[in-house]
Amino acid sequence: MGEFRLKESILKRVEKPSRYVGGEYGVRKKSKADFNYCICFPDVYEVGMSNLSIRIVEEVISRVDGAVCDRCFAPWDDLGKELKKEGELLTSLDLKMPLKDFDMVGFTLQYEMSFTTILYMLDLAGIPLKREERGEDYPIIQAGGPCAVNPEPLADFIDLFVIGDGEDSMRELTELKLKLKGVSKSRFLIEASKIQGVYVPSLVEVKYKENGLIEGFSIKEPIKKALCADLDKAPFPPSQAVANCESVFDRAVIEVMRGCYRGCRFCQAGFIYRPVRARGVKTLTEQACSLIKNTGFDEVGLNSLSTGDYPNLKELIKELKENLPEDVSLALPSLRLDSFDGEFVQETRKSSLTFAPEAGTQRLRDVINKDITEEDVERGLNMAFDNGYTGIKLYFMFGLPTETDEDIIGICNIVDKIRKIYSANPQRARRLRISVSASTFIPKPFTPFQWERQIGEEEVSRKVELLRSRLFHKNTYLSWNDFALSQMEAVIARGDRKIGKVLQKAYEKGCYLDGWTDKFNPTLWNEAFLETGVDKEFYTRELGEDEILPWDFIDIFVDKKFLLNERKKAYSATVTGSCKSGCKGCGIQKVYGCNL
The missing domain is CATH 3.80.30.20 (tm_1862 like domain)
Known part of the structure; x- marks a missing residue:
């Protein structure tokens, strides 16, 4: 596949092509390395370019010898349709590499209604949605950010989560991947799970009661969040790329x-x-x-x-x-x-x-x-x-x-x-x-x-x-x-692994970029709940104080x-x-x- 920047025929057919060309003023120069990581923001470019967390992750990983961190933002649906039609894969912004060729692809979870957009980006990248369907030829899919404190709705799709601050945990993950270059995914994930803040869903089973409540988790110790104690010593980018088009916060x-x-x-x-x-x-x-x-x-x-x-x-x-x-x-x-x-x-x-x-x-x-x-x-x-x-x-x-x-x-x-x-x-x-x-x-x-x-x-x-x-x-x-949007946010926020079925079904029906009012379709979401047999109101009810909650194995x-x-x-x-x-x-x- 050629470099995406050369696909002028595609760019001429989409709104705001400046979202996709990269090369911004102040962007960090990059080249392929021993460990290639791509941080993905599951929303459009002008929203993601205003987000500080992805810049911090890029700084943390770039400071590790032998590692490079690229970027990717969710395409608007016009480009998504063009990529599908042309048989092209979603690529990173700077190296123009297909996402599926990276060693690890990370998503920042800032908003529950972006979860279907993660599936959208994986699909456009030619990466199977379910973690169990991804073999050794596919990158490790990682996620972190504030919404990761309840990782369970995405547990079927994500290989590992970083719970808490990313400054130390992302550096340790990067160093571990370099150290274990060439080992199997399963071996790496077992070793990664020993890092504070790292949660590997494939290593934890959830048991349910007949009434749908959680009976327990197959985990010995809670996952303790990663915590950056001294921000004065923490990595912080001395510069930032200036967006090619107006971003949410141009400053x-x-x-x-x-x-x-x-x-x-x-x-x-x-x-x-x-x-x-x-x-x-x-x-x-x-x-x-x-x-x-x-x-x-x-x-x-x-x-x-x-x-x-x-x-x-x-x-x-x-x-x-x-x-x-x-x-x-x-x-x-x-x-x-x-x-x-x-x-x-x-x-x-x-x-x-x-x-x-x-x-x-x-x-x-x-x-x-x-x-x-x-x-x-x-x-x-x-x-x-x-x-x-x-x-x-x-x-x-x-x-x-x-x-x-x-x-x-x-x-x-x-x-x-x-x-x-x-x-x-x-x-x-x-x-x-x-x-x-x-x-x-x-x-x-x-x-x-x-x-x-x-x-x-x-x-x-x-x-x-x-x-x-x-x-x-x-x-x-x-x-x-919009009440329906707030209700869906509540369901996902307090969801368990069963919500993963709903997310996948909703995406298959065309739900993604759901944080945008004109893209959110409550009818399709309701159909997804009906077809998967999951009851929305189970997640919006008053919860019992003695219930085991989906996030109870996380220690903040x-x-x-x-x-x-x-x-x-x-x-x-x-x-x-x-x-x-x-x-x-x-x-x-x-x-x-x-x-x-």
Whole structure:
């Protein structure tokens, strides 16, 4: 097969051919090596190019002598159809190698609705979907990322998972593959399973009861997540490829810290990324300066789950201002109202701000442990309005545990209060625009709410109508997500190995790129459930606290007893304070000195 870049006849027939040609400014030069790895992002190029994790994986592997890391992104369906029609295989972006010729192909699992896209990419690459159907001639298929904390829905397709941080585990995997070059897959997988964070599904059997619940796993010790203790010493790319077309975030990105001091009971990331680890100001300043110098971007994103909680944020902003060119601005996503500061507003000035109160009343915010008060809201908004902001985006959830109609109406009350705060100052002459976005609550593994049920479509529709009937102000806009999409995300998130049958059947029916609204087809998904005999509602029901859960053999170092106690506290609307106010005994302190 010739180089993909020469297939102009194909590129001329697809949308955005710049997605597929590679050769970006700043891209790392590569050549085939003793160990050839390809990191795949199961979504389109412009989404994947904004993802920091694939750049970190590329940096980690590229630092190992004798190894190379290439990239691949999911083709839009126009190119996918062209590849099938022309009999061409999916290739990597830089080396133009067919994926099936790599030693290992890895997928980053950022979103449950990307799982069928993994099957799509394997199929386009000419790689059998099921791991048991892949012989020695095919690459080892690996996966990692946040969704890997429940690997079971993909267990039939993936040879090995990396659970937790990838900096050390991916280096160890690379070194092991180089050391065991030429050995059988089965031998390599057995040796790989000894690395912390590595899970090999073929080595673990799952037994089920007649009622569909799990009876047990054939595993002696839980799979302990990989944990990168010192981010200052961790590999971080000094440059990044500048996308050939506009990406979701066209800017340089540094990770200021990993983990979150808060304990929002619905938030999976807040638990699976424990403990909090912050990079030093000196490290971050050097990383930002290097990225700007090597890319020419005019903006640096300070990324974390809650950037406003970074311990030395003011010092960091000061150092960045002094060391970066004057025309480079800073982006601080993930700011909370209670960590909002006028100085940050000045440095990240935009026309609109985004906040996530999540719930409409203080009672429900206490239930979910979203420790934001009405006073925090008023103070933060006044500060924003005084600095010229005229747009507010608010994010809420439907269907949270203990939610009542009063909590839904509370969303409208917050909107009314925002308008009053804005109009209280006559100098604010411009019209205020408020966008309210509501999504259906999705119970996720390793959270205190992992046992909760997800509400049904009728309940969601009624809550939406309740909101619509009261949000009638001009320049107030309400949007809500597709219930069927949220339901499918919940099913996969809490799924077991039986969901693998559904994923394969759904893909065979044409389901992939399901995170895109215009590509998601609930009718085809429903047919897949019917034809495989799998009941969706089995996975959206309230789970028993004594059940063995599909992910119970994974150890993220947060005790199950702690999660159960947090669930109990939720039902009494009792708040658990931030880690900064003292150790809460979640379990991570037993294996890691949190140094709080």
